[in-house]
Amino acid sequence: MKLGYTIIYVADVPQTVTFYETAFGLTCRFLHDSQTYAEMETGATALAFAALDAIELNGLAVTPNSAKSLAAAWEICLVTEDVAAAYQTALNAGCTPVVPPTEKPWGQTVAYVRDLNGCLVELATPIA
Amino acid sequence: MPLPAGYHDRQLSPRLTRSVEAFWTHRATRSGTSLVLPDGRCDIILRYNDLDNTSPHLVLTGPATRAFSVPENPGDCWLGLRLRPSYGHLLWGERVAQMQDKTLRGAEAQVVLPALTLPSSPQSPRQLARLLQQALRQHLNETKPQPLTEALDLQHLTGGRMPVADLADHLALSPRQLQRRFLNAVGLSPKIYAQLIQFHRALRLIRDAGLPLSAAAFEAGYNDQSHMTRAFKRFGGFTPADLPPNLTLPQLHVAISDIDV
Numbered sequence: 001m002k003l004g005y006t007i008i009y010v011a012d013v014p015q016t017v018t019f020y021e022t023a024f025g026l027t028c029r030f031l032h033d034s035q036t037y038a039e040m041e042t043g044a045t046a047l048a049f050a051a052l053d054a055i056e057l058n059g060l061a062v063t064p065n066s067a068k069s070l071a072a073a074w075e076i077c078l079v080t081e082d083v084a085a086a087y088q089t090a091l092n093a094g095c096t097p098v099v100p101p102t103e104k105p106w107g108q109t110v111a112y113v114r115d116l117n118g119c120l121v122e123l124a125t126p127i128a
Numbered sequence: 129m130p131l132p133a134g135y136h137d138r139q140l141s142p143r144l145t146r147s148v149e150a151f152w153t154h155r156a157t158r159s160g161t162s163l164v165l166p167d168g169r170c171d172i173i174l175r176y177n178d179l180d181n182t183s184p185h186l187v188l189t190g191p192a193t194r195a196f197s198v199p200e201n202p203g204d205c206w207l208g209l210r211l212r213p214s215y216g217h218l219l220w221g222e223r224v225a226q227m228q229d230k231t232l233r234g235a236e237a238q239v240v241l242p243a244l245t246l247p248s249s250p251q252s253p254r255q256l257a258r259l260l261q262q263a264l265r266q267h268l269n270e271t272k273p274q275p276l277t278e279a280l281d282l283q284h285l286t287g288g289r290m291p292v293a294d295l296a297d298h299l300a301l302s303p304r305q306l307q308r309r310f311l312n313a314v315g316l317s318p319k320i321y322a323q324l325i326q327f328h329r330a331l332r333l334i335r336d337a338g339l340p341l342s343a344a345a346f347e348a349g350y351n352d353q354s355h356m357t358r359a360f361k362r363f364g365g366f367t368p369a370d371l372p373p374n375l376t377l378p379q380l381h382v383a384i385s386d387i388d389v
Contacts, residue, residue, distance in 0.1 A: 052285055059337055061287025061329060061349075069298060 005039070006076070007048045009055060009062060010117050013038050016049045019116045023093035024078055024086070047076065067096065067118035075112075075120040086123045087111040095121070147215040147268055151257060152208045156200035163372055165331075166192035166363055168316050168324045170216045170224070172209045172241065172264065174256050179203030183248055184256060186237040190227025191216050191315040193324065195365045207256050209264065214276040216315040218267055224315035243267065276313050279306065283318070288325035289349040292318045327363045330356055334368055335375065341368050 010016045017028045017038045029041040036051035055062055065072060080086045083101045091097055095113035098120070103109050110124040149169065154162070155178070168191050176184035179202060187206075191213075216224045219240065232240060244263035247255070279299055282290055290298075295318060296306040310318045330348035333339045342353055345368075350356040353368075360368050 052281075055285050059329070059332060061289060061347075062285055063290070064282065064285050066298065 003045050005046045005048045007050050008117070008119060009052045009064065010049050011052055011064075013049045013051050016115075016117065019093065020047075023090045023095050023113075023115065024121070025089070026078075065118045067114060067116065069118065071114060071118060071120040075122050077122040077124055079124055079126050081125060083109040083111050083123050083125055087113065090121070090123065147211055147218055147264065148209050148261075149212045150210045152206075152210060154206040154208075156204040157202055159201050161197045161199050163365075163375065164192075164196045164198055165328075165375070166194055166229075166324060167210075167328070168192065168314060168321050169213055170211045170219050170227075170315070172211070172219065172260055174207045174246075174260065176205050176207075177201070177203045178205050184246060185234050186241065186244065186246060188219060188232045188237040188240055190220065190224065190230045192229055193316065193320055194229055194363065196231075207260070209257075209260050213280055213314045213321065215313070217313050218264075220315065222312070224313070225311045228315055241267070276309055279310070279318065280314075280321075283322050283325055287329045287349060288322035288327075290322070292322070323359065324363060326350075327359050330359070330368070331364070331371070331375070335371055344368070 008016075014031065014035050017031060017040070020026045020040060021028065026040045026042065026047070028038055029046075030037075030039040032038065036053060037048065039046040039048045052064060063072065078086070087097075087101050090113045095115055098112035098114055099110075101109050101111040101123075106127075108125050108127055110122055113121050113123070115121055156162070170191055171187075171189045173187040173189070174184040175187050176182055184207075211218060216227075220227050238244065238246070241263055244259060247259070279295060282295055282298060292306065293303050296303040299306065301309070306318055310316060310321065314321060316324075326348055330344050330350070333344040333347055334341065337344075339347065341356070345353045345356040348356065350359065357367050360366060366372055
């Protein structure tokens with residue numbers, strides 16, 4: 001078994017892709033013609049977005065992420081050398097600030113924001 | 129998905145129509161009864177028989193919360209427009225909540241939809257469908273849509289499992305406001321509507337996905353299997369262990385927030 005994808009169900013796939021490009025500097029490697037599925041260029045394990053419309057069609061039921069309510073108990077962690085700059089870029093793009101860049105006792109710098117859909121995103125330096 | 133012979137259900141794109149969820153037809157090939165499960169929607173139906181050439185008569189349904197057994201004979205045809213849940217009031221106006229589980233037929237129904245001129249001689253299904261759509265268009269112009277799409281979307285996405293208080297909170301409404309909007313537009317309380325979604329989901333988990341009953345009850349959000357059994361008896365008239373063959377389960381899909389406003 002290997003982790004293939006992390007798929008986030010969102011209301012608007014193209015909008016989320018554009019947001020992730022602007023806020024986090026990721027690039028899109030695939031957007032389906034139907035505009036209901038996209039993958040970001042994140043290496044072997046794709047960060048992907050799928051339209052909420054697919055939930056019912058797939059027989060699922062979920063609590064949709066929402067910027068208005070409490071974040072769900074999971075996060076995306078993006079690794080960068082310059083967390084302070086990444087944090088500022090994210091806020092400029094419309095992310096909600098959660099925890100500004102903080103140095104951890106083990107030497108890692110981490111910050112937390114919430115994306116346009118209310119998902120928690122951690123920005124962190126690589127562990128040495 | 130296996131549907132009974134003679135039943136067809138065509139989804140209409142929300143881009144095409146705000147008020148109509150699906151255009152469906154059903155033609156019976158043998159005598160018997162069809163079990164129609166409650167879906168909380170209102171239907172505008174023309175019923176006729178294409179073997180004895182009777183002229184079509186109109187059937188209008190209120191939002192259903194219980195199953196109906198409909199007798200049918202060879203050649204019996206139904207041609208229906210299924211309204212989106214938030215458009216029950218389009219047909220019934222302020223009485224939509226009083227029409228719960230009620231059906232009007234013939235002359236009584238025509239009073240409700242005066243714009244519809246029923247043909248005196250048999251017509252092709254296509255012609256009948258066009259008549260229905262024209263009749264409805266006039267109603268649409270006179271009716272103000274209710275802003276319920278987000279609430280309905282959330283109920284569908286959560287499989288009916290979001291408590292009404294949380295739903296109201298999410299929409300920055302008081303539970304009482306949400307209740308009133310639901311009753312005025314759909315004709316049902318948000319709680320009953322959620323229970324119908326939960327019931328349909330559990331039914332699919334059992335019938336289509338083949339989940340064991342205990343797993344289906346858990347995933348659908350019932351407290352236990354007997355809770356699920358009670359819901360099945362109430363909404364379908366059968367138990368989860370004893371599903372009728374040939375159940376018709378039309379796709380009840382989510383209205384898409386950004387389009388269906």
